[in-house]
Amino acid sequence: MNFKKLVLIVALVLFSIPQRVIAQTNSIVVHTDLAKDTISKYIYGHFAEHLGRGIYDGFYVGQTSEIPNIHGIRKDIVASLKELDIPVLRWPGGCFAEQYQWRDGIGPVAERPLVVNTFWGGVTEDNSFGTHEFLELCELLGTEPYIAVNIASGTVKDAYQWIEYVTSDKDSEITRLRKRNGRDQPWKVKFWGIGNENWGCGGSMNAEYYTDVFKRFSTYCNAEFKIASGGVFDDLEWTKTFLTGIQEVPSFINIAHGMSYHYYTISNSWEAKGSATDFVEKEWFSSMRNTLKMEANLEDQIAVMDTYDPANKIALIADEWGAWYDVEPGTNPGFLYQQNTLRDALVAGLGLNIFNNHARRIKMANIAQTVNVLQAMILTKGAQMVKTPSFYTFKLYKVHQDAISIPTEVSAGNYVTDDGEIPSLSVSSSIDKFGTINISIVNLNPHQDIQATIDLQGLEKIGVITGQIIAANTMNAYNDFGKEEAVTIQSFTHFKKKDSTISVDLPSKSVVLLTLRKP
Numbered sequence: 442m443n444f445k446k447l448v449l450i451v452a453l454v455l456f457s458i459p460q461r462v463i464a465q466t467n468s469i470v471v472h473t474d475l476a477k478d479t480i481s482k483y484i485y486g487h488f489a490e491h492l493g494r495g496i497y498d499g500f501y502v503g504q505t506s507e508i509p510n511i512h513g514i515r516k517d518i519v520a521s522l523k524e525l526d527i528p529v530l531r532w533p534g535g536c537f538a539e540q541y542q543w544r545d546g547i548g549p550v551a552e553r554p555l556v557v558n559t560f561w562g563g564v565t566e567d568n569s570f571g572t573h574e575f576l577e578l579c580e581l582l583g584t585e586p587y588i589a590v591n592i593a594s595g596t597v598k599d600a601y602q603w604i605e606y607v608t609s610d611k612d613s614e615i616t617r618l619r620k621r622n623g624r625d626q627p628w629k630v631k632f633w634g635i636g637n638e639n640w641g642c643g644g645s646m647n648a649e650y651y652t653d654v655f656k657r658f659s660t661y662c663n664a665e666f667k668i669a670s671g672g673v674f675d676d677l678e679w680t681k682t683f684l685t686g687i688q689e690v691p692s693f694i695n696i697a698h699g700m701s702y703h704y705y706t707i708s709n710s711w712e713a714k715g716s717a718t719d720f721v722e723k724e725w726f727s728s729m730r731n732t733l734k735m736e737a738n739l740e741d742q743i744a745v746m747d748t749y750d751p752a753n754k755i756a757l758i759a760d761e762w763g764a765w766y767d768v769e770p771g772t773n774p775g776f777l778y779q780q781n782t783l784r785d786a787l788v789a790g791l792g793l794n795i796f797n798n799h800a801r802r803i804k805m806a807n808i809a810q811t812v813n814v815l816q817a818m819i820l821t822k823g824a825q826m827v828k829t830p831s832f833y834t835f836k837l838y839k840v841h842q843d844a845i846s847i848p849t850e851v852s853a854g855n856y857v858t859d860d861g862e863i864p865s866l867s868v869s870s871s872i873d874k875f876g877t878i879n880i881s882i883v884n885l886n887p888h889q890d891i892q893a894t895i896d897l898q899g900l901e902k903i904g905v906i907t908g909q910i911i912a913a914n915t916m917n918a919y920n921d922f923g924k925e926e927a928v929t930i931q932s933f934t935h936f937k938k939k940d941s942t943i944s945v946d947l948p949s950k951s952v953v954l955l956t957l958r959k960p
């Protein structure tokens with residue numbers, strides 16, 4: 442073999458080796474001196490709809506189940522979710538909220554009517570999980586409830602009486618009914634949704650019509666924090682119409698406090714979303730790219746809100762978000778049951794970084810949907826239960842709840858594919874009331890470890906640093922029933938500090954959290 446041939450062969454071999462080497466230096470500047478906006482803890486919220494096995498055969502197995510439960514609510518799920526410090530839980534939907542008649546879900550369970558859940562699988566809903574059960578679940582989780590009222594197939598009177606039933610300490614027929622049903626004291630429920638996706642499953646309304654309907658309902662709904670339905674995620678006209686419309690309401694009416702925003706990460710198309718576990722790099726890339734696209738879209742919405750509500754009185758409430766794939770083979774298509782891999786841990790990290798970095802206007806987010814539905818935290822099979830990779834991202838990131846967001850600047854190489862390129866790193870950072878700084882970093886490149894320098898502007902010295910990581914060898918690693926966990930949080934030590942700088946080696950396809958204590 443001549444020398445030229447040898448060089449060619451060596452070059453070919455080298456180029457065909459996956460890019461596991463640390464190939465570039467990247468920088469992250471953390472502007473501790475510019476920390477300003479509080480990251481509302483509610484950004485770490487969740488959503489639970491009467492959909493598939495989310496409530497029934499999920500959270501709620503009924504009192505006669507052999508699975509250990511408290512009044513029908515699974516003990517293992519409650520214990521696990523408590524690890525996340527869930528600040529708020531949205532219920533009963535989603536699309537289901539707009540067909541839900543709250544009176545069907547109170548009183549003796551045996552007397553509650555059977556209805557058909559027309560949106561999700563056409564199954565019989567026996568109403569055994571209703572208002573009292575949901576509010577008990579929230580008490581067990583130590584979370585605040587967020588209830589969406591029905592404005593599309595219910596009346597204004599239904600809506601305001603539900604609020605009265607739940608929250609009023611006055612004497613009335615409705616509060617006497619609550620007492621007869623076993624609850625003497627009112628519950629504290631601050632958050633109430635006035636409709637859901639009213640451009641679609643919530644009545645196919647246009648923005649003008651919805652705004653009028655919202656005003657009519659909201660005028661009578663005596664609640665502390667009322668959240669209106671937003672339009673489709675990129676519908677800026679809806680946002681303008683709504684924000685203009687509510688300005689016409691007399692100031693003595695406490696009309697609106699938030700507007701919702703829904704965004705789902707679809708890796709292929711709505712018609713063929715692709716498998717949650719059996720996917721190729723092309724789909725990994727599109728999941729990352731499409732989650733990152735949410736940021737530009739949110740910024741467009743926020744720009745409109747800044748123009749029409751410059752005093753920042755109306756919060757942006759991202760009350761449905763997350764990854765949506767094809768259902769697991771053999772499961773009811775209307776149940777939206779999907780597995781959850783390392784890819785989802787990263788999707789969760791990207792989404793939460795985006796919300797943390799836009800905390801000035803975004804005051805709540807609710808990932809869809811906590812148990813057995815879409816990007817769930819928990820999956821169950823009979824008495825078995827797994828914590829998903831997304832669960833671990835929420836566990837890792839809970840340190841940001843109610844901390845002050847620190848602006849960061851990231852200068853990093855792109856993750857380049859035949860389908861395009863996106864930044865390899867996503868970062869958010871915060872400082873809590875003890876002066877502890879947390880920096881969460883997603884390396885979304887599935888092949889390349891990245892060496893980065895973190896420069897802490899405004900800080901002369903850093904105290905003790907600890908690291909944690911979510912990573913795995915394969916893009917589609919997941920936690921399966923009866924098997925050892927493949928994706929979880931592990932300790933991470935690949936960093937070094939010098940004065941106010943840290944150098945860190947970020948493994949490919951990972952979510953890393955660095956915690957910096959005060960010196």
Ligand code: AHR
Pocket residue numbers: 490534535536537637638761809810815
């Ligand atoms: O989360 C599933 C569904 O997605 C919700 O019911 C609806 O609001 C949205 O379209």
